[in-house]
Amino acid sequence: MNITFIGGGNMASALISGLLQQGFAAEQLQVVEINAESREKLKLEFGVWATHDLADGIAKSDVVLLSVKPQQLYELAQELAPLLRDQLMISIAAGIRASDIMRWLGDYGRVVRAMPSTPSLVRLGVTGLYATSSVNEQDRRNAESILAAVGSTLWVEEEEMLHAVTAISGSGPAYVFYFIESMQQAGIELGLTPIQARQLSLQTFVGASKLASMSDEDVVTLRARVSSKGGTTELAIQAMEESDIKCKIMAAIHAASVRSHEMSDEFGRK
Numbered sequence: 001m002n003i004t005f006i007g008g009g010n011m012a013s014a015l016i017s018g019l020l021q022q023g024f025a026a027e028q029l030q031v032v033e034i035n036a037e038s039r040e041k042l043k044l045e046f047g048v049w050a051t052h053d054l055a056d057g058i059a060k061s062d063v064v065l066l067s068v069k070p071q072q073l074y075e076l077a078q079e080l081a082p083l084l085r086d087q088l089m090i091s092i093a094a095g096i097r098a099s100d101i102m103r104w105l106g107d108y109g110r111v112v113r114a115m116p117s118t119p120s121l122v123r124l125g126v127t128g129l130y131a132t133s134s135v136n137e138q139d140r141r142n143a144e145s146i147l148a149a150v151g152s153t154l155w156v157e158e159e160e161m162l163h164a165v166t167a168i169s170g171s172g173p174a175y176v177f178y179f180i181e182s183m184q185q186a187g188i189e190l191g192l193t194p195i196q197a198r199q200l201s202l203q204t205f206v207g208a209s210k211l212a213s214m215s216d217e218d219v220v221t222l223r224a225r226v227s228s229k230g231g232t233t234e235l236a237i238q239a240m241e242e243s244d245i246k247c248k249i250m251a252a253i254h255a256a257s258v259r260s261h262e263m264s265d266e267f268g269r270k
């Protein structure tokens with residue numbers, strides 16, 4: 001399977017890196033990227049072929065993965081439409097409906113939407129997938145196998161659910177990094193070196209996630225196991241509850257989902 005990425009930025013790089021680690025050959029991956037510096041970086045870092053020419057870039061591909069920013073997709077689709085040879089199209093753009101992409105590509109049927117995440121770089125991504133009814137079983141399997149190479153996948157039956165996927169796991173790594181940042185900063189304030197604070201914070205996330213994913217117990221129970229009566233954790237959690245942090249985090253995630261809806265409406269008018 002030959003895959004052409006159109007747009008060779010952050011998310012495409014994460015996917016390319018994961019696919020190469022999974023055993024894809026560099027020769028199976030091509031990139032169309034308008035920025036010369038980014039093209040050089042992709043060639044150096046991954047050994048993949050990168051071009052600015054759209055027609056050349058998709059000439060031998062079986063799958064075209066649309067990895068430009070949502071704001072760049074409409075224009076790209078106009079250019080792409082006359083060049084397509086009925087390849088499977090996978091869009092990772094946040095908030096742009098499959099029906100709009102299909103329309104922009106001139107009533108193109110083979111469109112799958114995917115919402116991956118940057119941990120794909122280390123093959124620990126998670127991707128929500130959605131296919132319209134015009135996508136056949138083989139195309140579904142191919143799309144899934146590409147994203148499964150860089151982490152786990154799940155299908156949503158309703159496209160609307162991709163807003164939730166975007167708000168939880170697409171944007172989610174940023175929330176986790178923010179929490180890690182806060183822990184590191186507190187650790188340094190408490191006298192640890194930056195290296196020590198980093199090691200303790202990161203390993204806490206890795207360990208707690210692994211524990212939660214391997215345990216039969218829910219996270220509320222696991223949290224209770226850390227909290228001794230009258231101890232340190234109880235006090236820290238109490239301080240978080242008093243500042244209503246959980247509600248604020250949930251409100252932030254709702255805001256991400258609202259933004260995703262808004263983007264769908266904005267682009268749907270094009």
Ligand SMILES: NC(=O)C1=CN([C@@H]2O[C@H](COP(=O)(O)OP(=O)(O)OC[C@H]3O[C@@H](n4cnc5c(N)ncnc54)[C@H](O)[C@@H]3O)[C@@H](O)[C@H]2O)C=CC1
Nearest residue numbers: 007008009010011032033034067068069070072093094116
């Ligand atoms: N960064 C993330 O964590 C995630 C991003 N996404 C989606 O992935 C897409 C890409 O996001 P990023 O990689 O973060 O953006 P980015 O800005 O890093 O990458 C986009 C790349 O596309 C290139 N480009 C723009 N127009 C082009 C064209 N006409 N032809 C060829 N190349 C072109 C740009 O030069 C840039 O290198 C977005 O649609 C975003 O919604 C989805 C899930 C997670």
Ligand SMILES: O=C(O)[C@@H]1CCC=N1
Nearest residue numbers: 094166169170171172
């Ligand atoms: O922030 C964004 O719009 C994209 C979608 C999910 C992660 N990054």
